[in-house]
Amino acid sequence: MKFLRNTLDKIKPNFEKDGKLHFLHSTFDALETFMFVPNHTTKGGAHIRDGIDLKRTMFTVIIALVPALLFGMWNVGELHFTAQNIDSFIIDNLIYGAMKVVPIIVVSYLVGLGIEFAFCQVNGHPVNEGFLVSGMLIPLIVPADIPLWMVAVATAFAVIIGKEVFGGTGMNILNPALTARVFLYIAYPVEMAGDIWVSGIKDGLVDASSGATYLGDLGVGKAVTVDTYNAFMGFMPGSIGETSTLMCLIGAAILIVSGIGSWRIMLATVIGALGMGLILNAIGGNPYYDLPAYQHLIIGGFAFGAVFMATDPVSAAHTQRGKWIYGILIGVLTVLIRVFNPAYPEGIMFAILFMNVMAPLVDNYVVKANIKRRLNRVKA
Amino acid sequence: MSKVIKIKKGKDISLVGAADKSTAPKTLSSSFAIKPTDFKNLVPKMVVKAGEEVKAGDVLFQDKANPAIKFTSPVSGEVAEVVRGERRAIQEVRILADSEIKYKSFSTPSTMTAESIKEILLESGLWAFVVQRPFGTIADPSATPKAIHVSCFDSAPLAVDYNYSLSADGDAFAKGLEALNALTEGKVHLNINAKSENAAMFAQAKGVEINSFSGSHPAGLVGVQIHHLDPINKGDVVWTLNPQQVVFIGRLLTSGTVDLTQKVAVAGSDVKSPQYVETIVGVNVEAITVDNISNDNSRFISGNVLTGSNIGSTGYVGFFDHLLSIIPEGNEYEFMGWLFPSYPRPTISNSLPISKFLKKSFVANTNPHGEERAFVMTGEYEKVLPMDVMPVQLLKSILAQDLEAMEKLGIYEVIEEDLALCEFVCTSKIEVQQILSGGLDLMAEEG
Numbered sequence: 001m002k003f004l005r006n007t008l009d010k011i012k013p014n015f016e017k018d019g020k021l022h023f024l025h026s027t028f029d030a031l032e033t034f035m036f037v038p039n040h041t042t043k044g045g046a047h048i049r050d051g052i053d054l055k056r057t058m059f060t061v062i063i064a065l066v067p068a069l070l071f072g073m074w075n076v077g078e079l080h081f082t083a084q085n086i087d088s089f090i091i092d093n094l095i096y097g098a099m100k101v102v103p104i105i106v107v108s109y110l111v112g113l114g115i116e117f118a119f120c121q122v123n124g125h126p127v128n129e130g131f132l133v134s135g136m137l138i139p140l141i142v143p144a145d146i147p148l149w150m151v152a153v154a155t156a157f158a159v160i161i162g163k164e165v166f167g168g169t170g171m172n173i174l175n176p177a178l179t180a181r182v183f184l185y186i187a188y189p190v191e192m193a194g195d196i197w198v199s200g201i202k203d204g205l206v207d208a209s210s211g212a213t214y215l216g217d218l219g220v221g222k223a224v225t226v227d228t229y230n231a232f233m234g235f236m237p238g239s240i241g242e243t244s245t246l247m248c249l250i251g252a253a254i255l256i257v258s259g260i261g262s263w264r265i266m267l268a269t270v271i272g273a274l275g276m277g278l279i280l281n282a283i284g285g286n287p288y289y290d291l292p293a294y295q296h297l298i299i300g301g302f303a304f305g306a307v308f309m310a311t312d313p314v315s316a317a318h319t320q321r322g323k324w325i326y327g328i329l330i331g332v333l334t335v336l337i338r339v340f341n342p343a344y345p346e347g348i349m350f351a352i353l354f355m356n357v358m359a360p361l362v363d364n365y366v367v368k369a370n371i372k373r374r375l376n377r378v379k380a
Numbered sequence: 381m382s383k384v385i386k387i388k389k390g391k392d393i394s395l396v397g398a399a400d401k402s403t404a405p406k407t408l409s410s411s412f413a414i415k416p417t418d419f420k421n422l423v424p425k426m427v428v429k430a431g432e433e434v435k436a437g438d439v440l441f442q443d444k445a446n447p448a449i450k451f452t453s454p455v456s457g458e459v460a461e462v463v464r465g466e467r468r469a470i471q472e473v474r475i476l477a478d479s480e481i482k483y484k485s486f487s488t489p490s491t492m493t494a495e496s497i498k499e500i501l502l503e504s505g506l507w508a509f510v511v512q513r514p515f516g517t518i519a520d521p522s523a524t525p526k527a528i529h530v531s532c533f534d535s536a537p538l539a540v541d542y543n544y545s546l547s548a549d550g551d552a553f554a555k556g557l558e559a560l561n562a563l564t565e566g567k568v569h570l571n572i573n574a575k576s577e578n579a580a581m582f583a584q585a586k587g588v589e590i591n592s593f594s595g596s597h598p599a600g601l602v603g604v605q606i607h608h609l610d611p612i613n614k615g616d617v618v619w620t621l622n623p624q625q626v627v628f629i630g631r632l633l634t635s636g637t638v639d640l641t642q643k644v645a646v647a648g649s650d651v652k653s654p655q656y657v658e659t660i661v662g663v664n665v666e667a668i669t670v671d672n673i674s675n676d677n678s679r680f681i682s683g684n685v686l687t688g689s690n691i692g693s694t695g696y697v698g699f700f701d702h703l704l705s706i707i708p709e710g711n712e713y714e715f716m717g718w719l720f721p722s723y724p725r726p727t728i729s730n731s732l733p734i735s736k737f738l739k740k741s742f743v744a745n746t747n748p749h750g751e752e753r754a755f756v757m758t759g760e761y762e763k764v765l766p767m768d769v770m771p772v773q774l775l776k777s778i779l780a781q782d783l784e785a786m787e788k789l790g791i792y793e794v795i796e797e798d799l800a801l802c803e804f805v806c807t808s809k810i811e812v813q814q815i816l817s818g819g820l821d822l823m824a825e826e827g
Contacts, residue, residue, distance in 0.1 A: 001715045033751060037717035041710050041746040045796075045813035046803040047685045048393070048537075048707070051725035051732045053750020055718040057757065057807055060731050126751055170754025170808075258731040262759065318758040318772060367773050371788045374768075378613045 008032055026120040030127035057260055058129040064254035064261070065136050065308065067247040072240040073097030076144040079237055080199045097144070100199055101240055104139040107148045111155040112138075119164045130169030130176075130314075131159065137177035137308060140241025141301065142184065143192070144199040150188060154180040174356045175315045181349055193345075197237030213237050214299040219342035223287040231298040241304060248303035261311040264320065265327040269306040272331020273297060280339055288339045296335055305348035306330070315356040319366040326362050330355045384574040385608050387595025389766040391801060393537045393726045394741045395685065395707070399645035401544045403656040409667030412455050412660065413463075413472040413696035414440055419508065420517045421824060424451070424470050432459050437484035437504055437638035440473045449518055452505030454640040454661045456482040472696065483637035492562040494524075501559075501629065504638050508699065509625040513606065513618045515824045516795035525619040527566040527610055530557075532582040532623050533573035535600030536684035538647040540703050542623045543579040545643040545656060550581035552630030559629050560621070561587050571605045582623070598766065603798040607767045612792050624702055644668060644697060648685075648706035649743040650678040663697050665704065673706065679746050681705040686800035687813070710747025718750060725749060728763060728805050753808040761802035761812075769793060771802050775812065778819030783826055791816075791823055 014021045015028040032038075034055070042049060077093025088096075112135045120127045138155055162179035163172040185192050197213055213236065217224045230236055234244025241247075255261025277293025284290055296302060310316060310330050317326035330351045337347030344350060355362075416424040423444040428434060435456045443449035453459075455477040463472040486504050489496030498521050501507040512519035519525070532542055546553060560568045567589045572578045574592035583590065591609055593599045602620045612618055621629075624642055631639045640661035646668055647654040657668045665680055673693075681688035682698040685705050689698060697704055714722055721732065724739040735742075761771040769790040777785035796813040803812035 004715070005713060036713040036715055037747070037749060038751060039711045039713045040748060040751075041679075042748050043811075044690060045687070045811055046800050047679060047681055047688065047690070047705075047746050048395075048726065048744040048804065049748040049750075049809060050729065050805045050807075051721055051727040051735055051749050052729040052805075052807050053718055053809065054753045054756060054807055055750065056731060059719060126753075128753060130756070168754070170756045259729055260731060260757075313758045314756055316758070319770065320759055320762060323759075363773075367770060367789070370768065370770050370790075374613075374788070374790055377611060 004035065008036070023121065026125070026127050027117050030117065030120075033126075054129045058132045060258050060260045061133045061255065061308070062136055064251035065133075065140065065241070067250045068140060068241040068244060068304065068308075069101070069136070070094075071234055071244045071247045072140060072242075073101050075234060075243055076100050076199050076240060078235070079197075083198050083200065096199075100144040101139060103148055104142065104144075104146065104151050104240075105136065107151045108138045108155050109135040111152045112159050115156060115159045115164070116168075119168065123168075125168060128169035130163070134158065134163075134176040134180075138180045141177065141181050141239045141304070143196045144240055145196060146184075146191070150184060150191065153187075154184045157183045170314055172314055173360075174353055175309055175312045178309055178349055178353050178356075182353060185346070185349070197239075213345070215338065215345035218288050218291065218338070219345045221287065221342075224291075226291070226295045226299060228295065228298065231295070236299075239301060239304075242301040245298045245303040248307045252307040255307065255311065261307070262313070262316065262323055264323040265311045265316055265330075266306055268324045268327025269310050269331040269334075270297060272328035272333075273302065273306075273335050274331070275328075276332040276335040280335065288342065291339075296338070300338070301346055301348050302334060305334075305352055309348075309352050310355075315359065317359040317362045317366075319363050321369075322359065322362045322366045325366075326355055326359055329358070329362075384592045384594050385605075387593055387599035387604065387608070387766045389762070389764055390535075390596035390598050391728050391764050391805070392535065392596040393686075393744075393804070395537045395726075396649040396741050396743045397647050397651050397654045397706075398538050399540070399647040400653065400655040401541070403643055403658055406658045409659060409663050410457075410477050411460070411474060411664040411667070411696075412453075412457075412477055412662040413474045413664070414451055414454065414662050414699060415472050415696065416441065416451070416470050417472075418699040420515065421821065422518065426462060426470065426473075428459050428473075430459050430462055433457070434459060434475065435482045435484040436640075437486065439505065440475075441470070443518070446520070448502050448521060449507055450502060450505050451508055452484075452638055454638070474696075483639065486632065486636045486638075488633050488636045492558055494562050497559045497562050497633075500632065504632055506625075506629055506632055506638065509621060509628065511620045511700075513603070513612055513620060513795065514616075514792035515820050517824065519619050520617075523617045525564050525566065525617045527569055527606075528560045528564050528619045528621070529569045529571065529602050529606055529609075530560070530588075530621050530623060530626055531571045531600055531602040531605055532578065533571075533576070533600045534622075534684075534703075535573075535597035536686055537597075538645070538703065538705050539600070539684060540624075540643070540645045540656075542582070543577070545645070545702065546581070546623055546627055547579060549627040549630070550579070552627045552634060553581050553623060554585065554630065555633050556626035556628070556630030557585055557588055559633055560626065564619070569605070569609060571602070571609075573600065595766070598764075598798065598801060601798055603794060604766055607769075607793055614787060614792060616792070622700075625700075642702050644701075645703045646672065646706070647703065648678075648681075650675040650706045650708055661697070661699060665691060665693060665695050665697065668697075668704065669693070669706070675708055677709045677711070678706050679709050681707070685744065686804060687797040708743065708745040710745030712747070714747070721749075726804075728760075729807075748809050750807075750809050752810065755808055755810065757807045760805050760807060761799075764801040764805055765799065767793065767798070771799060771812075774819075775810075775815050778815055778822075781822060783823060786819055786823055791819055795820065 015025040077096035081088035158180035162176040333351035334347040424441040457477040460476040510519040574594035643656040724735040774789040
C-alpha cells in the first residue's frame with residue numbers, strides 16, 4: 001500500500017496544472033480516488049460525515065447485478081447448446097456465455113468510460129461513478145449475438161445524448177442504459193427483433209424456431225402457455241441478463257437490504273402491473289388479455305426493469321410520494337403497451353422511459369401539495 | 381404533563397468521549413474573546429480600543445445597523461487585541477482577564493415589563509443571546525415574537541446535559557423564564573426530553589408551556605420543536621434561547637451583573653478525560669484543554685461536530701457554545717476505503733453493516749469518506765429531517781436563487797443546524813449547511 005501511495009504521489013505532479021500530462025488529470029483522479037479515499041477533510045458545516053459515498057453506492061448496485069449476469073452467461077450457453085441438441089455442463093455453458101458476454105461488457109465500459117473521462121476532462125469535473133452501473137446494465141439488456149460495434153454506437157449515444165448533454169450524472173432525464181437499448185431498438189429494428197434471442201441463430205448454427213420469446217409469440221397473436229417455473233427461473237430466451245426473475249429478486253433483495261434501491265418503486269411497479277393485468281383478465285377476449293396477471297411479472301424484462309432500471313434514483317421520481325405514483329404508472333403502462341401495442345413487445349422499456357420524462361411532473365405535484373399544506377396552515 | 385410529541389425520523393450519532401458528569405475546578409484562564417463572526421450577518425462597530433480597561437458588562441462593540449444592540453465583555457481586564465481578517469473585518473476582540481473579576485452593575489427593573497427587560501438586556505449585552513427565527517439572526521428588539529422557545533435538551537453528538545450543567549442554577553433559570561414571559565404576548569415554550577429524567581427546574585417550571593419530545597436527534601433542536609408545536613409562517617417572528625442563556629438572564633436580573641460563568645463540556649475521542657470545566661463565555665481553548673489532549677492532529681470544534689466551528693487548538697469557544705468537541709482530523713489516505721472501510725464510522729446506510737449494526741459508539745474523524753458529487757441518491761435527507769419540508773427541493777431552489785420557491789418551500793422554518801444531519805448523511809457529500817446559509821442570507825437581504 002505504501003509503495004502504491006508513494007508511486008502515486010511521485011507521478012501526481014505530472015497531472016496537476018502545468019504538468020506535462022495535465023490533459024489526463026481526470027483519468028488520474030478517477031484512478032487515484034478509486035484506489036485511495038482522498039485525504040481531504042471537511043471544511044465546516046458537518047465536521048463528520050457518513051461512511052457512504054457514491055462509489056460504494058454504485059458498487060453495491062454492481063454486486064446486485066452479479067447474479068443476473070452469471071445466470072445470463074450460463075443461460076446464453078445453455079440455450080445455444082440445447083438448440084443444437086448438444087449435452088453441456090454448467091462450465092461449458094458459462095464458458096460459451098462468457099465468450100459472448102465479456103466482450104460486450106468490455107466494449108460498453110471502454111466506450112462509455114472513454115467518453116465520460118473525455119467530457120470530465122474538458123469540463124473540469126471529477127469523474128462521476130454513474131457509468132459503472134450503466135456500463136454493466138447495457139450488456140445485460142441486449143441479445144447475446146449483438147455485433148460489438150452496435151454496442152459501441154449505442155453506448156456512445158446513451159452517454160453523450162442521454163447524459164453528458166444534460167450535464168453528466170445526476171442531471172440526466174432518461175436512464176442512460178435504457179437510452180442505449182431504445183436507440184438499438186429504433187435504429188436497428190431488424191437486428192433487434194425476430195429470432196435473435198438464442199446465440200448462434202444468425203450463423204445458422206441454431207434452428208430459428210427455437211428462439212421465440214413469450215412476448216414475441218403473444219405479439220403476433222399466438223396463444224401461449226407460459227411455463228411458470230421456467231419463466232421464473234429464467235430458462236427461456238431473451239436479453240442476456242433479463243430472463244431470470246429469481247436472479248432479479250436476489251438483486252432486489254441486495255438493493256433493498258442495503259437501502260440503495262427504492263423498495264417503494266419496486267413494489268409500486270409490481271402493484272401497477274398486477275392491477276392492470278387483473279383488469280385486463282376481467283375483460284378478457286384474446287390470448288394477451290387472458291394472460292394471467294402474475295405472468296406479466298415473470299416474462300420479458302419486467303423484473304429486470306422494475307428492479308434495476310425503474311429505481312435509478314436520478315431519472316426516477318425524487319419525492320417519496322412521487323415514487324409510488326411513478327412506480328405504479330410504470331407497471332400499468334408496461335402491461336398496457338404489451339397488450340395494446342404488440343408491435344413493441346418490450347413494454348417495460350418504453351414505460352420506464354416515458355415515466356422518466358414524466359417524473360419531474362409527478363414530483364411537481366407532490367411538491368405543490370407540500371406548499372399547499374404550508375399555505376393552509378396560515379388560514380387555519 | 382401534556383402529551384409527548386414523537387419525533388420519528390432522525391439519527392443519534394454516538395461518539396466516543398462523552399463528557400463525564402464531573403467538573404474540573406475553575407481554571408485560571410487569562411484570555412477571553414468575543415467574536416463578531418459568531419453572529420449571523422453582524423457588522424460590528426468597535427466602542428473600545430486595544431489597551432483600554434473594561435469591567436465584565438462593559439460594551440466592546442455595537443451592531444452597526446442597530447447600535448442599541450451591544451456586545452459586552454464577559455470578564456474584566458484589558459482589551460488586549462482587536463484581531464482583524466480580510467478587508468479589516470473584525471474577527472475577535474481579545475481581553476486579558478484580571479484574576480479577580482470586577483463587574484459593572486446594572487440597575488435591575490422593579491417590575492418586569494417588556495420595555496424594562498429589553499432595556500437591561502440591551503444595555504448588558506445579553507440581548508445578543510436572543511436568536512430570531514426566521515434566519516437565525518440576533519433578535520430585533522423592536523419586534524414582538526409570537527412565541528419564545530427554549531429547548532431544555534440537546535440531542536446532538538457529545539452534547540451538554542443541562543440537567544447536570546445547570547443543576548445549581550434553578551433559581552436563576554426561573555427568574556430568566558419570568559423575564560422571557562414579559563417579552564412575548566404569546567407563550568414561552570419549554571421543550572423537554574420525554575426519554576430521560578428532567579430536573580425539576582425544567583419539568584416543574586412555572587408560567588410556561590411545557591412540551592415533551594421523544595426521539596433521536598434532531599428531536600432536541602429547537603427548530604424541529606417549533607415546527608411541531610407552532611410552525612413559522614411568512615411574517616411570523618419567533619425567538620429562541622437555550623437554558624444556559626436563560627440562566628445568564630436570570631442572574632443579571634437577580635444580581636445586576638453580567639455573570640457569564642458556565643460549565644463547558646470538553647468532549648470527544650481525543651480528550652484524555654472528557655468532563656465539564658467551569659469557566660466563562662468566550663474562554664481560550666488552551667486554558668481548558670491543557671494536558672488533556674491525546675493526539676497532536678485534532679480538530680477543535682466549538683459546538684457540536686455537526687454544526688460547530690473549527691477554532692483550532694488556540695482559538696476561543698464561541699459566544700453561544702458550551703461544548704468543545706475534539707476529534708481526530710481525517711487527513712489520511714485510505715486504501716480502497718470506499719470498498720473496505722479500515723475502521724468503523726458512523727452511518728445510516730445498511731450498506732456498511734459492520735458500522736451500522738455492530739458498533740455502538742464511534743471514533744469519528746473529519747474525513748468526508750468520499751468526494752463531492754451532484755445530487756444522485758434520493759430519499760436520504762428525508763430520513764433524518766423530521767419536518768414537513770422538502771429539503772432537496774428547498775436546496776435546489778436556493779441554488780437557482782428562486783426566492784419565491786424558497787419561501788413556498790419553507791425556508792422560514794429552518795436554519796443551518798436543522799439540516800446538519802442531512803449534510804452528514806449525504807452520499808454526494810454536498811455542503812448542505814453552506815448552501816442553506818447562502819439562501820437565508822439572500823432571503824434576509826431581499827425579503
